[in-house]
Amino acid sequence: MDTKGLAWWRNSIGYIIYPESFKDSNDDGVGDIRGIVSKLDYLKELGVNLLWICPLFKSPMDDGGYDVSDYRQINPRFGTMEDFDDLLSEAHKRGIRILIDFVLNHTSDEHPWFQTAIRDPGSKERGYYFFREGRKANGKELPPNNWKGFFSTSAWERLPGSDLYYLHIFSKKMPDVNWANPELRERYFEIARFYLDKGVDGFRLDAVAHLAKDLSFADSAGQPDEDGFVYDTSKFSNRPELFDYLQMLKKNVFSHYDCLTVGEAGGNISPQDALKMADRQNGSINLVFNFDTVWDNGNYGSIDKGDQDIRTDVISLKDNFMRWYEVCHERADMPLYWCNHDHPRVVSQYGSIAFRAESAKMLFNTILFLYGTPFIYNGEEIGMSNVNYARCEDFFSDVGTRNDVASLRSRGYDDGKILGYLNRTSRVNARTPMQWDRTRYAGFSAHRGVNRVNDNYLSGVNVADEMADPWSILNFYQYAIGLRKDPVINEQVLEGRLEIVDHGHPDVFAYLHDGKDKLMVISNFRPYQVYFSFYYALGDVLLHNYDQVLLSDHVFALRPFETYLLRLR
Ligand code: NOJ
Numbered sequence: 001m002d003t004k005g006l007a008w009w010r011n012s013i014g015y016i017i018y019p020e021s022f023k024d025s026n027d028d029g030v031g032d033i034r035g036i037v038s039k040l041d042y043l044k045e046l047g048v049n050l051l052w053i054c055p056l057f058k059s060p061m062d063d064g065g066y067d068v069s070d071y072r073q074i075n076p077r078f079g080t081m082e083d084f085d086d087l088l089s090e091a092h093k094r095g096i097r098i099l100i101d102f103v104l105n106h107t108s109d110e111h112p113w114f115q116t117a118i119r120d121p122g123s124k125e126r127g128y129y130f131f132r133e134g135r136k137a138n139g140k141e142l143p144p145n146n147w148k149g150f151f152s153t154s155a156w157e158r159l160p161g162s163d164l165y166y167l168h169i170f171s172k173k174m175p176d177v178n179w180a181n182p183e184l185r186e187r188y189f190e191i192a193r194f195y196l197d198k199g200v201d202g203f204r205l206d207a208v209a210h211l212a213k214d215l216s217f218a219d220s221a222g223q224p225d226e227d228g229f230v231y232d233t234s235k236f237s238n239r240p241e242l243f244d245y246l247q248m249l250k251k252n253v254f255s256h257y258d259c260l261t262v263g264e265a266g267g268n269i270s271p272q273d274a275l276k277m278a279d280r281q282n283g284s285i286n287l288v289f290n291f292d293t294v295w296d297n298g299n300y301g302s303i304d305k306g307d308q309d310i311r312t313d314v315i316s317l318k319d320n321f322m323r324w325y326e327v328c329h330e331r332a333d334m335p336l337y338w339c340n341h342d343h344p345r346v347v348s349q350y351g352s353i354a355f356r357a358e359s360a361k362m363l364f365n366t367i368l369f370l371y372g373t374p375f376i377y378n379g380e381e382i383g384m385s386n387v388n389y390a391r392c393e394d395f396f397s398d399v400g401t402r403n404d405v406a407s408l409r410s411r412g413y414d415d416g417k418i419l420g421y422l423n424r425t426s427r428v429n430a431r432t433p434m435q436w437d438r439t440r441y442a443g444f445s446a447h448r449g450v451n452r453v454n455d456n457y458l459s460g461v462n463v464a465d466e467m468a469d470p471w472s473i474l475n476f477y478q479y480a481i482g483l484r485k486d487p488v489i490n491e492q493v494l495e496g497r498l499e500i501v502d503h504g505h506p507d508v509f510a511y512l513h514d515g516k517d518k519l520m521v522i523s524n525f526r527p528y529q530v531y532f533s534f535y536y537a538l539g540d541v542l543l544h545n546y547d548q549v550l551l552s553d554h555v556f557a558l559r560p561f562e563t564y565l566l567r568l569r
Contacts, residue, residue, distance in 0.1 A: 007260075007280075007286065007333060008097075008258075008260075009050065009260045009286065009287070009333065009373050010333060010373065010490075010494060011049075011485065011490060012049055012050040012097070012373050013047055013048045013049055013050065013373075013374055013376070013481050013484065013485065014048065014050040014051070014052060014099075014335070014337075014373060014374060014375035014376065015043060015046075015048035015050065015051050015052070015375065015376050015377075015378065016051075016052045016053075016054070016337075016340050016341070016375055016376065016377045016378060017036060017051055017052070017053045017054065017378050018031075018054045018064070018341040018378060018430070018431055019031050019032065019033070019035075019036065019053060019054060019056060019065075019078055020064065020065070020077075020078075020431070020449070020450055021378075021431050021432060021433045021434060021444070021449055021450065021451065022035060022036060022039070022378055022434050022444075023035030023036060023038060023039050023434060023436070023444060023445075024444055024445030024446075024447070024449070025037075025038060027445050027446040027447055028445070028447060029445050029447035029448055029449055029450070030077050030078070030445075030449070030450065031078075031433075031434075031444070031445075031449070032077070032078045032079050032083075033056065033074070033078050033079035033083040033084055033086075033087050034079055034083055036051075036053070036087055037083070037086060037087050037090050040090055040091055040094055040096060041094070042463070043094075043096060044094045044095070044096060045478070046381060046474075046477065046478055046481065047477075047478055047481035047482055047485065048096070048376065048481070049095055049096050049097065050096065050097045050098075050099065050201075050260075050373075051091065051096060051097070051098050051099065052099040052100075052101070052204045052262070052375065053098065053099070053100055053101065054066075054101050054341055055068060055075075055100075055101045055103060055206075056074055056075060056078050056079075056084065056100065056101075057069075057070065057071055057072075057073065057074065057075055057103075058070035058073040058074065058075050058076075059075055059108055060108055060110050060173065061075075061077070062108065062171050062173040062174065062399055063170060063171050063173070063174060063398075063399050063400075064341065064398070064431070065101075066101075066103050066106075066170070066174065066206060066207075067103075067106070067107070067108035067109075067110075067171065067173050067174045068103050068107055068108055068111065069107070069108040069110040069111045069112075070111070070112075071191045071194075072191065072194060084198075085198065088198065088199050088200065089199075092199070097201035097202075097260075098200050098201050099200070099201060099202045099203055099204050099260060099262065100195060100200050100203060100204070101203070101204050101206055102191075102192065102195075102203040102204065102205050102206060103206040103207070104177070104188050104205065104206065104208070104211070105169075105176060105177065105206065105207040105208070105210050105211055106168065106169075106170060106174040106175055106176045106177060106207070107174070107175060107177060108173060108174065109172075109173045109174070109175055110173075112125075113125045113128050113129075113177075113187075114128075114129060114175050117129050117131075118159060118166075124183060127178065127181045127183070127184070128177050128178055128181055128183075128184045128187075129166055129167070129175050129176065129177060129178060130166060130167035130175075130176060130178055130213070130217075131159075131164050131165070131166050132144035132145075132156070132164070132165055132167070132217060133163050133164060133165070134156075134158060134163055134164070134165050141158075142228075143155075143156035143158070143165050144156055144165055144217060145217050145218065145219045145220075146219045146220055146224060146228060146229050146230050147169075147219075147220060147229065147230065147232065147235055147236070148225065148229035148230055148231040148232075149168060149169040149170060150169055150170055150400070151170055151171050151399060151400045151403045151404075152400070152403040152404050152406070152407045153172070153229075153403055153407075154227075154229050155167055155168060155169050155229075155236075156168070157172040167213070169207075169210060169236050170207070171399045171400075171403075173399075176210070176213070176236075179211045179212060179241070179245045180212075180215065180241070185245070185248060188249075189248075189249070189252045189253050192249070192253045192254075193253055196253070196256075196257045196259055200259075201259060201260060202259035202260035202261055202262070202286075203259070203260075203261050203262070204262045204264065204289075205261060205262065205263045205264060205285065206264055207264055207266070208242075208246070208263040208264055208265060208285075209237045209238050209242065209263070209264070209265040209266055209267045209269055210236045210237050210266075210267060211241075211242050211245050211246075212236075212239040212240070212241035212242040212245060213235065213236045213239070214234075214235045214236065214239065220232035220234075220235055226411065233266070233267035233268055234267070234268075236267070237266065237267020237268065237269070238265070238267055238268075238269050238270075238273050243276055243277070243284070246263075246277060246284035246285060247284045249261075249284060249285075250284040250285070254284070254285070260286050260287070261284075261285040261286050261287075262285070262286065262287040262288070262289060262335060263277060263278075263285045263287070263288050263289065264289045265277070265288045265289060265290055266290075266291055269288070269290055271290075271323060271324045271326075271327035271328055272327060274288040274290060274324070274327075274328065274332075275327055275328050275331060275332055278328070278332040278333065278334075279331050279332055280331060280332060280333070281331065283332065286333060287332075287333055287334060287335040287372075287373065288332075288334070288335070289335050289337065290324065292320040292323070292324065293317060293320045293321055293338075294338070294339070294343050294349075295343075295349075296312060296313050296316050296317040296320060296350075297310050297311055297312045297313060297349065297350065298310055298311065298313070299344070299349065299424060299425055300425070302421065302424070302425065303408060303413060303417065303418070303421045306420070307420065307424060310424065312350050312525050314505070314506055314507055314508065314509055314525045315503070315504065315505075315506060317509060317525075318500050318503060318509055318511075321370060322498075322500060325370075325371050325498055329371050329498070333372065333373060334371060334372035334373070335372055335373050335374075335375055336367050336368075336370050336371075336372040336373065336374045336375065337367070337374070337375040337376075337377065338350070338363060338367055338377070338380070339377040339380060339430060340375075340377050340430070341377070341427060341430050341431055342427045342430070343427060343430060344386050344424065344425055344426070344427070344429045344430065345379070345380070345384055345385050345386050345429050345430055346360075346363055346377075346380060347359055347360045347363065347380075347383050347384070347385045348385045348386035348424070348429065350363055350525065351363055351561065352527045352560075352561065353385055354527060355527055355560050355561050356383045356385065356461070356473070357383065357471070357472070357473055357545070358545050358546070358559075358560055358561040358562065359527075359560075359561040360380075360383035360473045360476075361473060361476045361545040361561075361563060362523045362524065362525070362545060362561040362562065362563035363523075364376075364380075364381075364473075364476070364477055364480060365480060365521060365523060365543055365545070365563040365564075365565055366509055366521060366523045366563065368480055368481075368484050369484065369489075369493055369511075369513070369519065369521050369565060370493075370498065370511070371493065371494060371498050374484070376477070377430065378434055379430075379434050379435065381473065381474050381477040382435060382461055382462065382463055382466050382472075382473055382474050383461055383473040384432075384434075384435060384454065384456075384461060385429075385454065385456065385461070386423060386424065386429040387423065387428070387429055387432055387451075387452070387454050388423055388454075389419070389422070389423060389452070390419075391415075391419065392405050392415050392418050392419055392422060394428075394451075394452065395422050395426050395428045397428060397431070397450050397451055398426065398427060398428050398431070400427065401422060401426045401427065401428055404422075404426075405418055405422070408421075428451055431450070431451050432449070432451045432452065432453055432454050433445065433449040433451070433453045434463075435453070435454065435456075435457035435461055435462040435463065436462060436463045436464065437457075437462050437463065437464035437465070438457065438458060438462060438464065438465065441453050442454075442457035442462055443462070443463075443464070476543075476545065479543070480543055480565075483542060483543065483565070489519065492513050492515050492516075492517070492519050493513055493519070495515065496513030496514050496515030496518075496519065497513070497514045497515070498511060498512070498513055499511060499512050499514060501520070501522075502532065502533070505532065507524060507525055507526045507530040508522065508523065508524055508525070508530060508532045508558065509521075509523045509525060510522040510523065510532065512568075517539075517567060517568070517569075518536065518567070518568040519565070519566070519567060519568075520536070520564075520565070520566045520567075520568055521563070521564065521565055521566075522534075522556065522558070522563065522564045522566070523561075523562075523563040523564075524558035524559070524560065524561055524562045524563070525561070526560065526561070527560045527561065528560055529557055529558060529559055529560065530558050531555055531556065531557055531558070532555070532556045532558055533554055533555050533556075534551065534554050534555065534556055535554060536568040536569075537568060537569040538551070538566060538568065538569070539566065539567040539568050539569045540566070540567045541564060541565075541566055542565040542566065542567055543563070543564065543565035544562075544563070544564050544565070545561070545562060545563050546559055546562055549564075
């Protein structure tokens with residue numbers, strides 16, 4: 001709680017760090033914890049006070065560290081436990097809180113639990129995972145059922161030399177754990193306590209929507225793909241037992257600490273289910289990340305489309321934000337974000353490279369003053385955009401993308417088509433090295449990172465150049481964050497009733513916080529001029545991304561991606 005008895009995250013500005021590509025302190029080409037420590041002053045100056053750091057734990061790195069092989073050890077690529085303790089204390093000294101990524105839906109197949117489970121059928125660890133016998137049809141060996149996982153393949157992998165398969169809804173190196181097993185749950189409670197006792201301020205709960213599975217393991221009746229598998233997330237997402245597991249986590253662990261828990265809830269979660277999780281009175285966690293506002297432009301799965309077919313659906317975007325707001329705001333806190341390490345860069349997704357500065361500022365202004373706790377993704381504050389790699393293989397650091405490419409190639413798509421799709425949609429776009437300055441590799445490291453740096457660091461898209469330019473995206477972010485943290489504005493954003501203005505406008509996202517004094521955001525989502533009528537008495541312009549206000553007779557002529565934050569009379 002803060003000094004006013006409010007949950008502290010209601011005054012927080014979050015920042016997401018993907019450690020591998022943030023800052024490399026020992027020049028081995030991999031970002032690390034010391035690198036993060038060296039940038040804490042930068043982050044403080046930017047104004048953020050809450051970090052969510054993607055997994056730092058021991059891992060064979062099949063999936064960016066989300067495949068954990070030892071929860072209590074730091075991955076040597078990233079540093080040591082001492083470095084981690086130092087990060088906690090240095091961050092806290094600066095008033096910055098730390099959330100770590102807690103991966104509790106699966107382990108790595110190299111985790112000792114899984115290794116014991118496959119070696120010894122009589123072990124207690126055997127019950128930590130899901131093993132089932134395969135099926136035979138027309139002389140063919142088949143997995144236990146037709147479920148398809150998130151990474152383009154069957155959700156089952158056969159154990160070599162056996163008829164048994166294990167369940168993995170992500171990569172085959174990430175076996176799902178069985179939350180119906182009380183002893184397994186206790187293992188996770190212990191891990192959570194271990195980090196909370198160290199002083200972490202909470203967790204981002206990875207893939208939390210999937211903890212409960214349909215334990216009948218019956219086939220999905222949905223539409224099978226070419227290989228006979230069905231992508232039916234209802235088999236392993238947001239199922240009734242999930243809510244019990246979350247309550248157990250709360251009762252046994254979270255309720256004993258002043259910590260923040262942010263669940264990542266995919267699998268088409270409804271706002272009603274999210275509210276069940278995050279209700280301030282009787283929920284179990286504090287914030288729920290959903291994906292409904294990330295792909296509102298037809299880009300998801302858009303292999304059959306060209307770049308020209310991708311267009312932000314501004315009305316749907318407004319509807320999606322409001323659908324969640326209406327259900328949740330009175331009873332729950334909410335997170336706000338455009339992008340994380342799993343999505344393409346937002347300036348490429350909803351903005352425009354031709355109008356990088358205008359659109360990056362517009363997008364930030366639009367999200368920052370909605371109801372909730374904002375999270376910025378590293379590099380967003382300087383307008384980092386998607387890569388433009390020349391070969392599909394350039395994206396192969398990511399297992400999900402690799403599997404996608406294999407599946408698309410097997411379906412007959414040529415590499416040219418696939419490459420265009422990856423440059424537009426792959427999550428590798430968000431995983432290129434952070435661009436700190438104009439030196440080689442953008443000041444990230446003296447060596448090439450896991451993914452190749454985006455060349456635009458040479459044309460001004462880097463922290464050093466943007467710090468020096470008063471009109472840069474970075475300086476806009478810093479100024480905007482300062483406003484958002486102003487107690488009067490913060491209260492208005494969180495307490496004033498949020499309303500969309502001119503809902504039917506296809507190009508403009510405008511909203512108002514009603515209250516003693518009205519706060520309004522007007523944003524043009526198009527790379528061309530549009531008009532927007534305005535019937536309120538204009539007070540002050542608090543934020544704006546062009547040099548002059550163009551308002552005549554209650555009509556704004558909004559230039560490409562123009563945005564305003566206004567106080568109305
Ligand atoms: C969500 C994480 O954000 C993503 O990067 C990862 O691949 C999956 N969960 C599996 O852990």
